Amino acid sequence: MNPIGVEPYIVLSMVLFLLGALGVLMRRNAILVFMSVELMLNSANLALVAFAREWGQVNGHVFVFFVMTVAAAEVAVGLALIVNIFRERQSINIDDLQQMQG
Amino acid sequence: MEWLFLTVSFVAVLAAAMMLTRQNAVHSALFLIVNFGCVAFLYLMLDAPFLAMVQVTVYTGAIMVLFLFVIMLLGAETTTDSSGRMRWLGLAGSGVAILLLLIFAFPIASDMLAEEKPAPLDARAQLRVINAIPAGDAEEFTVMEMGFAMPLAGSVSANVALDAVDATMPDSRIDGVAYNDAREAIRGYTALDAGEYTVIVGVDDGSYVSGPIFTKDLVLSPDSAVSLVVYENEQGLVDVTVLTDDISAPAVGKMRLTLFNAVTDRQVSLVDVGQYTARRSLCDDSSCNSLIPHRKLIEQLPAGGRASLELEEGSYNLAFVDQNQNVLRTLAEYQADRGRIETRVLVREPGVPGSQASYRAAVFSAIGVPAFGSPESVGQVLFIEYLLPVMLVGMLLLVALIGVIVLARPDALAQAERRRINRRRRVNRPLVSVISQQTGADVLSGDYRAKLTGGPDNGADQ
Numbered sequence: 001m002n003p004i005g006v007e008p009y010i011v012l013s014m015v016l017f018l019l020g021a022l023g024v025l026m027r028r029n030a031i032l033v034f035m036s037v038e039l040m041l042n043s044a045n046l047a048l049v050a051f052a053r054e055w056g057q058v059n060g061h062v063f064v065f066f067v068m069t070v071a072a073a074e075v076a077v078g079l080a081l082i083v084n085i086f087r088e089r090q091s092i093n094i095d096d097l098q099q100m101q102g
Numbered sequence: 103m104e105w106l107f108l109t110v111s112f113v114a115v116l117a118a119a120m121m122l123t124r125q126n127a128v129h130s131a132l133f134l135i136v137n138f139g140c141v142a143f144l145y146l147m148l149d150a151p152f153l154a155m156v157q158v159t160v161y162t163g164a165i166m167v168l169f170l171f172v173i174m175l176l177g178a179e180t181t182t183d184s185s186g187r188m189r190w191l192g193l194a195g196s197g198v199a200i201l202l203l204l205i206f207a208f209p210i211a212s213d214m215l216a217e218e219k220p221a222p223l224d225a226r227a228q229l230r231v232i233n234a235i236p237a238g239d240a241e242e243f244t245v246m247e248m249g250f251a252m253p254l255a256g257s258v259s260a261n262v263a264l265d266a267v268d269a270t271m272p273d274s275r276i277d278g279v280a281y282n283d284a285r286e287a288i289r290g291y292t293a294l295d296a297g298e299y300t301v302i303v304g305v306d307d308g309s310y311v312s313g314p315i316f317t318k319d320l321v322l323s324p325d326s327a328v329s330l331v332v333y334e335n336e337q338g339l340v341d342v343t344v345l346t347d348d349i350s351a352p353a354v355g356k357m358r359l360t361l362f363n364a365v366t367d368r369q370v371s372l373v374d375v376g377q378y379t380a381r382r383s384l385c386d387d388s389s390c391n392s393l394i395p396h397r398k399l400i401e402q403l404p405a406g407g408r409a410s411l412e413l414e415e416g417s418y419n420l421a422f423v424d425q426n427q428n429v430l431r432t433l434a435e436y437q438a439d440r441g442r443i444e445t446r447v448l449v450r451e452p453g454v455p456g457s458q459a460s461y462r463a464a465v466f467s468a469i470g471v472p473a474f475g476s477p478e479s480v481g482q483v484l485f486i487e488y489l490l491p492v493m494l495v496g497m498l499l500l501v502a503l504i505g506v507i508v509l510a511r512p513d514a515l516a517q518a519e520r521r522r523i524n525r526r527r528r529v530n531r532p533l534v535s536v537i538s539q540q541t542g543a544d545v546l547s548g549d550y551r552a553k554l555t556g557g558p559d560n561g562a563d564q
Binding site: 004007008009010011012014015016018019020021022023025026027029031032034035036038039042045046049050052053056058059061062064065066068069070071072073074075076077079080081082083084086092 | 103104107111114115118119121122127130131134137138141144145147148149150152153156157160161164165168169172173175176191192194195196199200202203206207210211474475479480482483484487488491495498499501502503505506509510
């Protein structure tokens, strides 16, 4: 039914991961950086699911489940932080957040 | 299928790229939702329907709604990427990213084109071996050891070993082929690539190895489940029969019971005897003119025969009866659970010669593995093998919940700021102002200052 092997999925996952990494590096908007992190997590999940199918093991799915849970927690806390930062500084440009430097 | 994958992955990459380049954060979030939807579709193509649904509900649903909510709450739709002083970082990052892509993706892609693909998961079959040879007789056989061997339980140390050799490649021997112990609890099926096999069965008493006693050609078709039953046929010889098991789900509210007769000299019927559980025979009297009330479920199964039926959920008193109406074995208060698939193999127990033979209905309830990626299979692994991590993740979610509540208190920041300012003021305030605050008098104005310090104004007053 499914003649596609694991490799195309891994390549796609790699492309998506690199796009996410690029987003983290290039965008200065904290929310967009966050969304890029989500993109990277998703591409890792895709690789896990592809390998799970390749090996016929459900453990990969279980790890994806954990990743999703942790991502949900991370998004909730991260967005709350962003809201607070925005309240304090009226900006979510991550270049402005330098008070922890040095 | 390829074009479907290519289309979906193209849309996914395109959506990700659009997400990165949009200036409006709301547009970015919407493109990210498209990307997540594509990934959910790919999960479906990868036989992970449960994860696909979780992806849609958790990611494209909950998480992205949270993002959109925050973007719109902050009014941060068009926050531009100002400054430009870190622009070189982005350029360097894209350079490194493209380099990595070339380094890693090219070998994979070239492998993909060059090598022939391994059999995908769907083209797998499941195989198990049921040893239904009476243990007392198995001692007579010589021994062979090929692949796995599993001792029979009890006093007899004879093994039935099984090995499967790929018929197309005689030199390659496949390890890990299923075996099963007739006497005791069951190992499930072992997954194998679909294809043609030659199965070699031998008997092993643990001390030496002999040649094969039985060879059988076997074709495993995709998505099938096969039981190899090793039993003693009517001539008293070891025989192997190949049974294709029906592992599809039974009808709603029913269980499927399969009976295999491995008793050499009997035809076996399965009957529901109702309240008459203690009878040694179905006959009502010694001349057997009439029978006790019963309900026939499976009739007259010859040695080596197999029959299935579906039982309504409930409790039964089952009996295995031979052609002379003798009860060989009773299963009193047999619980039929809905959805269960069970194979019962009727075997003769090893006994003292001359004494009355006893029989046993060995249970092989292993029903193969649940469909790959189904909620059932994920749940089994999640809540059995990974119970502790599940607990820890639950704890993490609780902590995150409390943390968000603390962070999101409307005046959390303001209160903290006020507290900080107050603390500083208290430390820096001069003593006199504290006195003025407590007495209600303005100590710092002229008169009082003069009194307190005992300056020249003092004398002038007097």
